[in-house]
Amino acid sequence: MNIDMIRAAEKRLRGVVRQTPLLGSPFLDELAGRRVLVKAECLQHTGSFKFRGAWSAISAIAPSERQRGVIAYSSGNHAQGIAYAAQKCGIPAVIVMPADAPQLKIDNTRRLGAEVVTYDRYSEDRDAIGSALAEERNLHLIRPFDEPLVIAGQGTTGLEIAKQAADQGISTADVLVCCGGGGLTSGIALALADRAPGLRPRTVEPVGFDDVARSLAGGEIVENAPGEKSICDAIVTPAPGRLTFPIMQTHCGAGIVVSDADCLRAMAAAFTRLKIVLEPGGAVALAAALFHKDTIEGDAVVAVASGGNVDAAMFMTALETYGTGE
Amino acid sequence: MNIDMIRAAEKRLRGVVRQTPLLGSPFLDELAGRRVLVKAECLQHTGSFKFRGAWSAISAIAPSERQRGVIAYSSGNHAQGIAYAAQKCGIPAVIVMPADAPQLKIDNTRRLGAEVVTYDRYSEDRDAIGSALAEERNLHLIRPFDEPLVIAGQGTTGLEIAKQAADQGISTADVLVCCGGGGLTSGIALALADRAPGLRPRTVEPVGFDDVARSLAGGEIVENAPGEKSICDAIVTPAPGRLTFPIMQTHCGAGIVVSDADCLRAMAAAFTRLKIVLEPGGAVALAAALFHKDTIEGDAVVAVASGGNVDAAMFMTALETYGTGE
Numbered sequence: 001m002n003i004d005m006i007r008a009a010e011k012r013l014r015g016v017v018r019q020t021p022l023l024g025s026p027f028l029d030e031l032a033g034r035r036v037l038v039k040a041e042c043l044q045h046t047g048s049f050k051f052r053g054a055w056s057a058i059s060a061i062a063p064s065e066r067q068r069g070v071i072a073y074s075s076g077n078h079a080q081g082i083a084y085a086a087q088k089c090g091i092p093a094v095i096v097m098p099a100d101a102p103q104l105k106i107d108n109t110r111r112l113g114a115e116v117v118t119y120d121r122y123s124e125d126r127d128a129i130g131s132a133l134a135e136e137r138n139l140h141l142i143r144p145f146d147e148p149l150v151i152a153g154q155g156t157t158g159l160e161i162a163k164q165a166a167d168q169g170i171s172t173a174d175v176l177v178c179c180g181g182g183g184l185t186s187g188i189a190l191a192l193a194d195r196a197p198g199l200r201p202r203t204v205e206p207v208g209f210d211d212v213a214r215s216l217a218g219g220e221i222v223e224n225a226p227g228e229k230s231i232c233d234a235i236v237t238p239a240p241g242r243l244t245f246p247i248m249q250t251h252c253g254a255g256i257v258v259s260d261a262d263c264l265r266a267m268a269a270a271f272t273r274l275k276i277v278l279e280p281g282g283a284v285a286l287a288a289a290l291f292h293k294d295t296i297e298g299d300a301v302v303a304v305a306s307g308g309n310v311d312a313a314m315f316m317t318a319l320e321t322y323g324t325g326e
Numbered sequence: 327m328n329i330d331m332i333r334a335a336e337k338r339l340r341g342v343v344r345q346t347p348l349l350g351s352p353f354l355d356e357l358a359g360r361r362v363l364v365k366a367e368c369l370q371h372t373g374s375f376k377f378r379g380a381w382s383a384i385s386a387i388a389p390s391e392r393q394r395g396v397i398a399y400s401s402g403n404h405a406q407g408i409a410y411a412a413q414k415c416g417i418p419a420v421i422v423m424p425a426d427a428p429q430l431k432i433d434n435t436r437r438l439g440a441e442v443v444t445y446d447r448y449s450e451d452r453d454a455i456g457s458a459l460a461e462e463r464n465l466h467l468i469r470p471f472d473e474p475l476v477i478a479g480q481g482t483t484g485l486e487i488a489k490q491a492a493d494q495g496i497s498t499a500d501v502l503v504c505c506g507g508g509g510l511t512s513g514i515a516l517a518l519a520d521r522a523p524g525l526r527p528r529t530v531e532p533v534g535f536d537d538v539a540r541s542l543a544g545g546e547i548v549e550n551a552p553g554e555k556s557i558c559d560a561i562v563t564p565a566p567g568r569l570t571f572p573i574m575q576t577h578c579g580a581g582i583v584v585s586d587a588d589c590l591r592a593m594a595a596a597f598t599r600l601k602i603v604l605e606p607g608g609a610v611a612l613a614a615a616l617f618h619k620d621t622i623e624g625d626a627v628v629a630v631a632s633g634g635n636v637d638a639a640m641f642m643t644a645l646e647t648y649g650t651g652e
Contacts, residue, residue, distance in 0.1 A: 018347060018349075019347075020347070021344060021345075021346070021347060021369060023344075023369060026410070026413075026438070027434075027437065040369075042601040043347060043349065043366075043600070043601055043602070047601050084352070087352075104598070104650070108353075111353065112352070268638070271603055271638070271641070272430070272638075274369070275368040275369055275373050275602055275603040275604075275634035276369070276601055276602060276603065277597055277601040277602065277603065278601075308601030312594070312597070312598075312645040312646075312649060312650070315597070315645065316642050316645055316646070319638040319641065319642055320638075320642070323638060324430070324638070
């Protein structure tokens with residue numbers, strides 16, 4: 001896994017993925033006590049950065065091989081990314097999703113042409129289910145984060161951040177990344193190390209799912225305790241990946257942990273000040289930038305807003321509870 | 327008023343305004359029965375396209391003259407655009423706003439450093455108040471739409487649409503524009519006529535404020551009946567402008583009129599499918615694209631999403647009433 005794979009992915013993604021804007025607001029700067037730049041990946045196709053990795057992986061398979069179809073397991077965003085990328089390529093897709101994933105994510109995945117197979121996330125092993133189905137049906141398995149081609153696709157987000165931050169005069173800052181298994185973080189980390197070494201990636205996770213922060217602090221992979229729950233469904237993975245962890249260890253600063261309440265408040269602030277829709281798991285980085293300012297260094301901070309696939313009910317809870325988010 | 331003024335504005339705006347993305351979703355395409363591209367000007371600085379015209383007008387005043395300060399009257403979006411542009415230039419701004427403008431718009435305008443003077447929109451004439459104050463305090467009056475430098479700034483939206491639509495393979499389509507006094511529409515019309523003659527601008531207005539549609543149909547300026555109300559506070563102007571109307575007459579197709587309910591439903595659809603926040607007046611064009619499809623021609627349609635400055639309560643009404651907007 002290296003920068004050349006990200007450069008190669010950048011070429012395959014050109015003209016297909018959106019270059020998402022790096023947004024900001026003087027009101028958020030005031031709230032955070034420093035300049036805040038938000039990479040709005042919620043505006044990516046399918047509402048999250050996951051389309052980048054999905055397209056990177058599928059487009060790298062030789063067209064003749066591709067026709068067999070692909071399979072993925074996902075709580076919802078990788079699912080939609082893979083389903084849409086497969087649909088655009090005209091190939092079949094099977095997605096293994098937790099039965100309690102947000103209904104909107106399940107519905108969208110089906111409507112993008114994929115076959116959805118559900119499982120119980122608290123008693124069944126999605127990796128085992130996915131691997132077994134892949135073999136049985138002869139499908140290409142595309143893992144959500146511990147897969148070099150996926151990491152390479154997510155890394156293109158980092159290439160864009162490096163350029164857009166420089167355009168706005170920012171060369172030194174923490175870059176906060178919403179972190180589940182670490183695919184997005186490790187891809188961004190490799191891209192920034194190459195293009196913008198003054199931008200330091202840092203992971204942000206929800207309380208109860210701070211496996212990456214603890215693994216980074218302890219120097220070895222540790223898992224989350226079982227039975228924890230969080231509204232951040234997109235990033236509640238059990239442990240950092242075996243490919244992603246060493247990359248994060250090399251490049252990332254200390255991990256930051258935020259509460260579900262912080263996420264809802266950040267969603268309200270993004271609604272009011274940036275006019276973008278964030279899901280809880282896509283708001284953890286902005287939550288850290290706005291409400292954990294003492295853990296951050298420097299005059300500017302970049303927060304990746306990784307996804308916006310949220311049900312109306314959850315979004316209304318954020319607005320009702322936190323108003324403008326200030 | 328001509329394309330050269332828009333080109334000149336483009337140069338003054340470079341590196342200051344955001345190039346907003348042209349978004350889309352397969353779900354919206356399905357709903358509309360044709361390809362839908364949404365120009366997300368809600369992501370512009372201050373949450374609406376108005377910052378373009380504001381910066382265009384202020385940046386065109388010689389620096390020594392600029393120091394006297396500016397005055398504007400506005401229901402809220404032009405207000406914020408002028409306040410922020412003035413703040414960035416370090417000059418004073420006075421804004422005359424209706425007392426019943428959304429509180430968020432009044433608060434934002436004040437927090438961007440402007441002095442706000444309120445008036446009663448149903449009994450007082452804002453143009454008279456603005457002109458009198460401008461003379462009394464020796465300020466530059468920047469009218470919200472019937473002002474060439476403002477039209478030129480808004481027209482840069484059209485330059486971007488022409489390029490972005492071409493990049494997505496679209497050369498023939500109706501371009502639906504949220505229309506109050508016609509500043510945005512006439513600017514876009516001039517830009518498209520020059521750069522993308524296959525893209526035809528059309529106005530969209532709320533029921534009760536369809537002065538432009540009726541003026542275009544009848545060939546002369548007519549006003550709205552007094553006493554009408556609409557949730558589309560951003561675009562409830564009494565009549566098309568004397569500068570903007572002839573431009574719209576030359577270039578625009580028939581105007582389209584949508585209900586307040588259509589707007590709320592379009593806001594819900596934009597939330598679910600595009601992850602952007604629209605205010606009612608900023609959603610009329612998307613509402614026409616999605617729910618008035620028989621009035622539109624061609625395989626594709628462009629809808630300008632002109633602003634997103636909406637209170638949480640109004641936004642929640644849209645989500646509660648219309649769910650995913652489908």
